[in-house]
Amino acid sequence: MPARILIVDDDPVIQKLLTLTLKQTGFELFTANNGAAALAYVDDVKPDLIIVDVEMPEMNGYDLVRKLRQKTATANLPLMMLTSHDTVQEKIKGFEAGADDYMSKPFEPPELQARVRVLLRRAAAPVPEAKQISGKVIAVFSLRGGVGVSTLAANLAASFGQIWGCSTGLIDLVFASGQSALMLNLPLRKTWADLAPVPLADLDGELVEKALLPHASGTFVLAAPNRPEQGELLTSEKVTRVINVLKERYHYLVLDLPHDFSATTLASLDLADEIILVLAPELASLHAAACALDVFDTLNYPRRAIRLVLNWTFERRGLARKEIEDALQRLIEVVIPFVPDAFVLAINRGTPPVLDVPPTPLGALFEDFAYYLSKAEHQQTPPPTPTPTxxxxxxxxxxxxxxRT
Ligand SMILES: Nc1ncnc2c1ncn2[C@@H]1O[C@H](COP(=O)(O)OP(=O)(O)O)[C@@H](O)[C@H]1O
Ligand SMILES: [Mg+2]
Structure with a gap:
């Protein structure tokens, strides 16, 4: 059965444009001219997704989204907002009202179609049940800051969700100043701070899951606290517990780690199935990578579980790949080129490059790396309904x- 989409907009031209764009993708479309009509109409239409314009007379889009969230029938329905002002404040207002995603006018039809598909797929994905899954934990780490750890973590997490159509956890362990939520444009409604005062024994799956921020890509973020002191209550025992609990609920957990060997960092690294060690092509970063590798050896981490990624965070005159490999006695598995605009734009828009529509070469690099890191059981059998990614x-x-052949 085609998915049913309700469009709420007072502008007949936009109504028509949206209807035409989404009909092409095979959806069934319904329209309402204002908030009151939409609220009355949803019980008849039973939509799978609602697109809401922000600026409408009488009841604006934020108020409508808030009301839809209060109704049982639409409390968990994917809601997308549509607006002509593309400001961060507006986006935050929309997310706080309860929207799942946000599109600005004028929109590109393929982007709208893609976003709608992603929202619908996420809503259709079965809620993971406890004890069913044994998630793969991937830690992204560097002893030196600014080399792209958070960037890689966010892009990998989003990639797993897009490739396998499953929910993925992105856990920000940079308690002092974490940015994972910011990278995905998620307001800090819930963070690690909500879990900090909970006694260890009470940290169960249901409770931990409530502290996650959902993103339209299928990524669920456990964000760093708003204020650094809130992180002080987070012991390594609690961190271990939270990661273990989430492992049972998500196929992939990506850890965005701080640039230190604190107790919580070590506890996280201990739980990782693979460690991605990131470095930039300069001496200080090379030195930091060598130190980290020494510590990993001391901790008896198997060498094959550690993967080196070289990230060009600057433009030129960096150390050559070969020089770095020789110095570290290890091979670099992935090289990320210097792409200044993509990352600056990505942060401003709050979409990691891997979710860009249409797809970019940079996005392809993250997707391919995520595939390479995916569980063997996933790689061995093609998914029954393959995602576009x-x-x-x-x-x-x-x-x-x-x-090759
Ligand atoms: N390949 C790259 N090209 C250009 N800029 C990059 C690249 N990788 C990362 N950056 C930028 O470098 C800065 C640091 O990245 P971030 O992921 O926050 O590093 P870390 O988490 O290691 O401190 C960010 O502004 C990011 O956008
Ligand atoms: Mg970081």
């Missing part, structure tokens, strides 16, 4: 294999 990754993989 999985199809892209598989096509590139095939191309590379053909080139």
């Amino acid at each position: 999985w199809q892209r990754v598989a096509a590139r993989l095939q191309q590379r294999q053909q080139k």
Whole structure:
């Protein structure tokens, strides 16, 4: 059955434009001219998703979204807001009212279609049940700051969700100044601070899950506290407990780690199935990577579980890949090029490059790396309903294999 989408907009031209764009994708469309009509109409239409214009007479879009969230029938429905002002304040207002995603006018039809598909897929994904899953934990780490740890963590987390169509956890362990939520444009309604005062024994899956911020890509973020002192109550025992509890609920957990070997960092690294060690092509970063590798050896972490990523956070005159590999006696597995605009734009918009529509070469790099890090059981059997991202990754993989033969 095609998904049913209700459009609420007072402008007949926009109504028509949205209807045409989404009909092309095979959805069934319904329209309402204002908030009151929409509220009366939802019980008949039973939509799978609602698109709400912000500026409407009488009841504006924020008020309508708030009211929809209070109704049982629409409390958990995907809601997208549509506005002509593309400011961060407006976005935050929309998310706080309860919207799941946000599109500005004028919109690009393919982007709208893609976002609607993502929202619908996330809503249709079965809620993970406790004890069913054994999630793969991927820690992203560097002893030196500013080398792209948080950037890589956010892009990897979003990639897993897009490739496998499953929910993914992104856990920000940078308690002093974490930015994972910011990278995905999520207001800090809930953070680690909500879990800090809870006694260890009470930290169960249901409670921990309530502290996560959902993102339209299928990524669920456990954000760093608003204020650094709130992180002080977070012991390594609590961190271990939270990661273990979430492992049972998410196929992939990506840890954005601080640049230190604090007790909570070590507890997190201990739980990681793989550690991505990030470095930039300069001496201080190389030194930090060598120190980290020494510590990993001392801790008896298996070498094959540690993967080196070289990230060009600056433009030129960096150390050569070979020089770094020789110095560290290890191979670099992935090189991220210097792409200034993509990352600055990404942070301003709150969408990691891997979610860009249309897809970019940079996004492809993150997708391919996430695929490479995916669980063997996932890689071995193609998904029953492959996502567009999985199809892209598989096509590139095939191309590379053909080139080799
Ligand atoms: N390949 C790259 N090209 C250009 N800028 C980058 C690249 N990787 C990261 N950056 C930028 O470098 C800064 C630091 O990245 P971030 O992920 O916050 O690092 P960390 O978490 O290691 O401190 C950010 O402003 C980010 O946008
Ligand atoms: Mg960071």
